[in-house]
Amino acid sequence: MTVAAVITGVGPVAPGGVGATEFWQAISAGRNLLARITRFDPEDNPVTIAGEVSFDADELIEHRYLVQTDRATQFGLAAADLAMADAMFSPPALNPFAAGVITTSCVGGAESLQRGLGKLWRCGPDHVSPYQSFASSHAATTGQVSIRDTMKGPCGVLVTDEAGGLDTLAHARRAIRRGARIMIAGAAEAPLCPYALAPQYSARMLSESADPRTAYLPFSHDARGYVPAEGAAMFVVESAADAAERGSRPKAVISGHGATFSAVAAFDPSGEGLAMACRKAITAAGCRPEDIDVVFADATAIPTADRAEVTVIKSLFGTKVPVTAPKAGFGRAYASSSALDAAAAVLSLDHGIIPPIPALAEPIDELDFVVGAPRRAELRTALVLARGYGGMNSALVLRRPDH
Amino acid sequence: MSSISEQTYQELASVILQCGGITVSIHRLSHRGTTFADIGVDSLGMLAVVRELEHRRRVDLGATAAQDCRTPHQLMSRLCEACDGEV
Numbered sequence A: 001m002t003v004a005a006v007i008t009g010v011g012p013v014a015p016g017g018v019g020a021t022e023f024w025q026a027i028s029a030g031r032n033l034l035a036r037i038t039r040f041d042p043e044d045n046p047v048t049i050a051g052e053v054s055f056d057a058d059e060l061i062e063h064r065y066l067v068q069t070d071r072a073t074q075f076g077l078a079a080a081d082l083a084m085a086d087a088m089f090s091p092p093a094l095n096p097f098a099a100g101v102i103t104t105s106c107v108g109g110a111e112s113l114q115r116g117l118g119k120l121w122r123c124g125p126d127h128v129s130p131y132q133s134f135a136s137s138h139a140a141t142t143g144q145v146s147i148r149d150t151m152k153g154p155c156g157v158l159v160t161d162e163a164g165g166l167d168t169l170a171h172a173r174r175a176i177r178r179g180a181r182i183m184i185a186g187a188a189e190a191p192l193c194p195y196a197l198a199p200q201y202s203a204r205m206l207s208e209s210a211d212p213r214t215a216y217l218p219f220s221h222d223a224r225g226y227v228p229a230e231g232a233a234m235f236v237v238e239s240a241a242d243a244a245e246r247g248s249r250p251k252a253v254i255s256g257h258g259a260t261f262s263a264v265a266a267f268d269p270s271g272e273g274l275a276m277a278c279r280k281a282i283t284a285a286g287c288r289p290e291d292i293d294v295v296f297a298d299a300t301a302i303p304t305a306d307r308a309e310v311t312v313i314k315s316l317f318g319t320k321v322p323v324t325a326p327k328a329g330f331g332r333a334y335a336s337s338s339a340l341d342a343a344a345a346v347l348s349l350d351h352g353i354i355p356p357i358p359a360l361a362e363p364i365d366e367l368d369f370v371v372g373a374p375r376r377a378e379l380r381t382a383l384v385l386a387r388g389y390g391g392m393n394s395a396l397v398l399r400r401p402d403h
Numbered sequence B: 001m002s003s004i005s006e007q008t009y010q011e012l013a014s015v016i017l018q019c020g021g022i023t024v025s026i027h028r029l030s031h032r033g034t035t036f037a038d039i040g041v042d043s044l045g046m047l048a049v050v051r052e053l054e055h056r057r058r059v060d061l062g063a064t065a066a067q068d069c070r071t072p073h074q075l076m077s078r079l080c081e082a083c084d085g086e087v
Helices: A018-026 A071-086 A111-123 A140-148 A164-177 A194-201 A238-245 A272-284 A303-317 A335-351 B004-020 B026-030 B041-058 B072-082
Strands: A005-014 A099-104 A154-159 A182-189 A230-240 A250-259 A293-297 A322-323 A381-388 A392-398
Touching: A005 A018, A005 A071, A005 A164, A005 A182, A005 A238, A005 A335, A071 A111, A071 A140, A071 A182, A071 A230, A099 A140, A099 A164, A111 A392, A140 A154, A140 A238, A154 B004, A164 A182, A164 A194, A164 A230, A164 A272, A164 A303, A164 A335, A164 A381, A164 A392, A194 A250, A230 A335, A230 B041, A250 A272, A250 A335, A272 A303, A272 A381, A272 A392, A293 A335, A303 B072, A335 A381, A335 A392, B026 B072, B041 B072
Parallel strands: A099 A154, A099 A182, A293 A322, A293 A381
Antiparallel strands: A005 A230, A005 A250, A182 A230, A250 A392, A381 A392
C-alpha cells in the first residue's frame, strides 16, 4: 500500500501574519495589507507598492545564523520553527538521517548579494563577508535549516519560480515514500530590494500603481500586474502512521500533484500546461474534477495569464467551484506565493472556511469568486494552482484527513 | 612575547560577536584550553574574525592564520607577534 503523506505543521511568515494563527486571521478577514515599500526608498522605481513582512529577526533567529544569512533564509528558518512547533516536533529527529529538508526560492538571497556587491565596489574585496559565499545562494535555506536542526536525510533545492512552493511538497511526499520519517518543505523569498526588482521591470508584469487599494486586482478588468511580496511558508510532512505514533494531528493529506513545463517566455497564455498539471494532480489524487471543493488560484493579475487560468478552471470544473486568491491581499511572493497558498488551503480545510479575495468589483468571467468576506463551506478537497515565469505549471490536491 | 591583556580578549569577543553572531565571555575566551570550535565559530567565521582583526589593527596575520589558530590564545599570540608585542 502507498504511504500517505500528511502535513502536520504549517509555518507561514507573511505580510500581516507570522505564524498560522496570525496569518489565518489576516487572510480570512480579507484584509488588504499592501503598502508603499519601506525596505528601501522606491521613489525612482516604477514599482512602489509591495507586501512587506513585519519581522523581528533579532527575536526569532539565533544570532550566529543572523550574521550569515539573507533575509529570505531568516524567513525560512523562522517558518521552519513555526511549522515544527505546530507539528509538536522538536529537532533533532531520533534518526537525523531520516529527516530531510526541501526548499525553493526564485529570487534567492538577492538582498545580501546586493549588499555584498555594494561593499565590494565601495570598499574592496577585503570587506566582503566570507559568508557571502553562500548567503545569497538559492540553496542557503535548505542548508541552514538542515544544519541548525540536524537534518541529515534527503535534502534538496528547487528553482521553478512560483510553482516551486507546490513542487517541494510533492518532493517531500516522495522522500517520505522512499523511507524518510520527517521532511521540512517549503519556500522562502525576500525580493524587496532594488537588485531583485530591477531585472523584472522590463517585462512589465509588476503593478506600477501607487494606490495599495487597486494595485493588485487579479481576475478584474482593472488588473494591471501583480504586487511583489516577501515571505515564507514551511511545512512538516510525514507519513500518516508516524504522525499517529507521535500523536500529531494531520492537518491535510498531500493527495496529488502534477507539474508541467510549457516552455514559453512568460506565463503560458494558452493555459494548456496548467490544464494538464491539473488533470495529472486530480488523477494522482484518485478523484474527479467535481470532487474539488475550492480552487486557490495563481492569480497573476496579468490579463492574458488571468484569462488563461479562468479558461482552465472553467473547462475542468465549470463555474460552480469556489475560486479564491487570498494573495490579492498581501502580494505575490514568488515561490513563497504558492507555498503560502498551500498553507492557506491547509488552514481552509481545517477551518471549513474559504478566505476571500479582498476586492473584485468587475470580474472578467462568471466564475464563483469568493470576494470580500470569508465563506463557510463543507471542504474536503482543495486544489492549489501555481505558474512560474517561463512556463512552469504546478497543481496540488490537498485533502482534509478523515478523523 | 608579552602577556595578552584582558582588553585584547575583550576586543576579540566583540569581533566574534560582530562576525560570528556569538556571545562569549572573556573568562572562557582567555582559557588556554578553549578552542574556536568549542565556542561555535566555524571555518568561514574564522576567516571573518581574522580579517576584522587585521582591519582594526592594520596588521597581516598571515594567509593561514584562520586555519593555524585553533584557539583564541593562539590567535592572540599571533596578533601579539604581528604587532611587535604591542597589543
